Amino acid sequence: MDIPHPGARAAHARELAETRAFFARRAADWDSKYPDDSPRYAAAIADTGLTTGQFVLDAGCGTGRALPLLRAAVGPTGTVLGVDLTPEMLDRATAHRAEAFLVRADCTRLPLPDAVADLVFGAGLISHLPDPTAGLRELARVTRPGGRLALFHPLGRAALAARKGHPLTPDDLRARAHLHPLLRTTGWTPLSYTDEPTRYLSLATRTP
Template sequence: MPDTPLGPAALNPAEVYDAYFVPALFAQWGPIVAAEASVRAGDHVLDVACGTGALTLAAASIVGPAGSVVGLDANSEMLAVARRNDPHIEWLQGVAEALPLPDDSFDAVVSQFGLMFFEDRPRALREMMRVLKPGGRLAVAVCDSVDNSPGYGAFAQLLDRLFGREVGDAFRAPFVLGEAGQLRDICRGAGIAGAEVVQRNGKVRFNSIDALVSTERACMWTLGGVLSDEQFARLKRESQIVLLPFVIDGRIEFDMPALIVTAQKARKPISA
């Protein structure tokens, strides 16, 4: 993974995501989320908010040539990178709240680390259930509470101390659904019966503290455009102290669990 200062002049946000966040964090979750949806060979799978395709590619490797995978995202830059990653997969532009796909189309619908950013979360889940075939499986992953990720929790508190709670909360945006009861409430609002929430653990791994801090500063969904160059330099200095307990042989590593919502679409009753 590259370990250089990041900035808008070097990479667009989608390229930052694919080059830095995917190997450091998101790639590991593709097989985990696919397993929670019981994706298997020959399945037809939809990945909602696919980004640059980390989960989509994992699902494609499971379904094989007898199956198919569709990756859908609202961001055209993300999809451009996804198409470069695998031009043979069908990539669609669209929003989760109004999927441009017919009813009862997929054996499994999956999504990782997108639900937190949807404008209407219950509606998005209803749409995912709509396009599932009867008996189809749903698995949607979100970040667990930032307090359950020791490195990111320490980083959030550092941002609070240096620049105020508003900046710290900007960083916390991906963690806003990190409570199982909240997810169950959203599922009830979507009319999903029998939804379950499980916790699974993952790791954050960057080549260095500077690589983590630089990547977070470049993230358009959290700290992108929030910090001045002077503030960024201060954050890098202070992070060397605060994040040092998580450094192993020069690399930084710590736990970051996720919560995964799973559900199954009811089968249609057999006519008498």
Template sequence: MPTEHDRSPRLPDPRPGPDKDARLVRRMFDRVAPRYDLANTVFSLGRDRHWRRAAARVAGAAPGRTVVDVAAGTGALSGELAEAGATVVAVDFSWRMLRVGAGRRSGVGRPGRVDWCAADALRLPLPDAAADAATIAFGLRNLPDAAAGLTEMARVVRPGGRLVVLEFSRPEAAVPRVLFDRVVLSAVPLAARLVTSDPAAYGYLADSIRRWPDPAALAALAAATGWRAVRWRGLTGGVVALHWAERAG
């Protein structure tokens, strides 16, 4: 039986759905935590900050607003939301991701603040309608049940409040899509050997992106889970999709 300390730890199932074992997801992020931020910057060629800033803008982050940042990891998006003045509840179930984030992003000099919270995205430790917005960046793909995640975010956001989902996608046009699939995604696990503390996890990353629904299907899922006026746009040639919506009711 493999353990966390094995040389080749088990990886989660890259397909969306119930076969994705949340414990394997958590352990994988515990392993990659120390170099997670660095890998983000390297693999996105520095674009990741731009993606998260765009997400913070559409979330309406501002002084006096409370935003729950689900699957917050090391708080890369939480930090952008706090920079805009919001009070952020950064929720993640990986202790190591939270610990790295809390160490790196202490909140000094920010107009807003980040409260770090260890919890499962499917059982957020917040009362109904407690937040003005819920955000999730590169997290929804890792949940065993994306619909349940979106429903739980709808529970904690007040009517009229915002949902923002930032997630990898694939370019729509045929040629860039083939290049992205065959060149970029195939190169990720190889490049990960140079940068990360767990190269195998980046094989999971590439596979899970290939199997993730397209933006229209994700919009339909949000519309079916308590959100209205769902919109999206592609970033950086469509390799990332930014969805936003309003809490119905």
């Protein structure tokens, strides 16, 4: 996706650099910092309807925590592609290179053709997209009509805010009131929304 205005391009580049720097500093101890929440990931993946032989894109795959679980869901005939912006995170994800292809890319400009993915899985993704509108639109571009988007976090919004030591803010993009209109304008139809202490999961389908 091209950003035509020079000022917009410069702002986008700055935001990408800030995101990359944020995660680069945290990559080395990312997995040890958090408890093993694989069961929550597995439950979310099961709820997406992902099946054997499908193509799944793990957008913002980070250290690759979801990759083995996504591979188990699609089986040996499926395709798992992990995409992340930060080289240091992808270096950690290479531990899962037997389960997935890994690509360094900006989720607003993916090196993929149209309508290839059956599912886009984004764990903790939406809050870190430099341009959420452009990002969701690009994810829609690479998803087949009827394919799905899963925006996931192993903690709900309130629990995550509490862990970070601050209250929820009224402009939180992950709130249903903000997220669903954004999804509808970027090529998605919302399907379900769960925001509980131990789970955040918003499912949408690619609008034909």
